[in-house]
Amino acid sequence: MASIKISRESCKGCGLCVRVCPKKILRLSKESNNSGYFAVEIFAPESCTGCASCAVMCPDCVIEVER
Amino acid sequence: MATVFKKTDMLTEVPFHYCPGCTHGIAHRLVAEVLDEMGCQNNVVGVAPVGCAVFAYNYFNCDMQQASHGRAPAVASAIKRVAPQNIVFAYQGDGDLASIGMAEIVHSASRGDNITVVFINNAIYGMTGGQMAPTTLIGQTSTTCPGGRCAAQNGNPIRVCEMLATLDGPAYIERVSLADVPSIRKAKKALQKAFNCQKEGKGFTLIEMLSSCPTNWKMTPEQALDYTKNEMQQIFPLGVFKEVK
């Protein structure tokens, strides 16, 4: 059981986390946040292993990981 | 469930101003995490450069000084000398360190100043809008070499780690990359090594981080990571260049 918490309003939608997620369960949202960025979202949270690759790659520290 | 990853307390709450996909933020986080894990909350001073990282003083949750262009090692050296009990680091980009500040970095390394320099090499001047840097690759375009850097006209990229490793002063010099997760984990280990060297009083340490600049490279963040891996690492090979046991 693992989960990630995305601070949506701080995300700049760079997509680097999407690239490195080994389970390929992240994508950029179709709706922009208040800064105009298409923030990342998790679409299959049940598959998350809590490996923290997304958080390690994130340049803006917007992802918290629990495991 | 336990929290296995969250933003370190050695970074402030201020959001980074960096462009989407810029790896400065990763470098900041790694430095801050290492300082946090070393228990340096109340005995560290950082020096911010001129360039994209000029606002680093807003992000590192510790005493900070902002230095004039290229002079961060001189500033850091003095801060360390008047309070040697502190961990002192300078954070510099490639224009700052390898162009205007070349004298300062060489002499700080040569003196063996007991400081840690975090050197962000993204092969371009970011803040000023993408001009050629001393580290720009041959063939790489910039606003001041729009046809691509040409050795005959613009000179060649400078390999800072290799050059500084010829000096007797440095205790630890390593080049790492921020282009993928394993590299980032390795980069953190390099920083730990450098800061521990400083703690043990071994002398000058420098970690060069190959970093990407999607905005000025005119690439997507993903393409920029590929460029770092496939092109930059060819010219700037990763590895340890100096290690005093």
Next chain:
Amino acid sequence: MKKLMKGNEAIAEAAVRGGCRAFFGYPITPQNEIPEYMSWRQFEVGGAFVQAESEVAAINMVYGAAGAGARAMTSSSSPGISLKQEGISYICGAELPCVIVNMVRCGPGLGGIQPAQSDYFQSVKGGGHGDYRMLVYGPASVQEAVDIMYTAFDKADKYRMPVMILGDGMLGQIMEAVELPEMVDVASLPKKEWATTGEGHGATRRIINSLYIQPDALEEVNNRLFSRYKELADKEVMVEEYMVSDAEIIITGYGTVGRVAKSAVNQLREKGIKAGLIRPVTLFPFPAAAYERAASQDNVKQFLCVELSMGQMVEDVRLSVNGKKPVKFFGRSGGNVVTPDDIVSVVMNEVK
């Protein structure tokens, strides 16, 4: 007990006794005895000394050490001071205290190593980029330089700005008997709450910086700096006035020239010419009131400003006299030094 000392060495010792515990320099004639002295003296007192790779690095080391709370200084001579100006501007912008000694040599360019006063402008008008000034002294003797140096760090700390001591090759190289002050107890100096001592974290962290992107924020800084300069003008002006009350001609000059001019005043008096002297000790703040007062005296007919330059301080003299009386100028440059006889003959032949 008085001790016979070379100007440069006496200034260095006075700095140490005034609490200087960090010195960063670079060799340039005619100030080399200062870093040479500091290289062993700072070691003795547990301070920091670095012979930097350049004047640029040296002033930035001063920035770092001053920002960390130490009493830091550097010394140089004209071309070296030109190089330091960017750093001085940063120090002023970041509101850091320090001391800078400039043993002026003649210019422009590489110029020469002989005495000159051609750095007046770059010392009192800012010198680097942006709006700033610093507290500038022009001592005329080794003892005066020692006394000024000794309290310079107190002034720098009080006003959070650099203090510049403007001398020349003569002041640096001359040997005179001096009374040295007691050693300041550095540990007992007040703590600088703004300094980056390393303990800051969260709400307590300190930032030394001169970057203000918002126009209003930067304007506020500039206003704060200039309110301090106003305070300097109110509290820190130092000037020597000699035989001004009945004078018909006021001779004015600072530093070593002020000393030469005083001899000239005495010689002129012996010849029956009523000469007086105004010798600014602080060059910024400029002792404008002394000139205003003299210019308002009916007996004062004219002023003669003497400098080792093509005429720099004379502009401030004219601003202070404000057209009330004629202000003439006599200067030598290129390293030539005026003698009392030169001044006497200028007064006898041209001015009188």
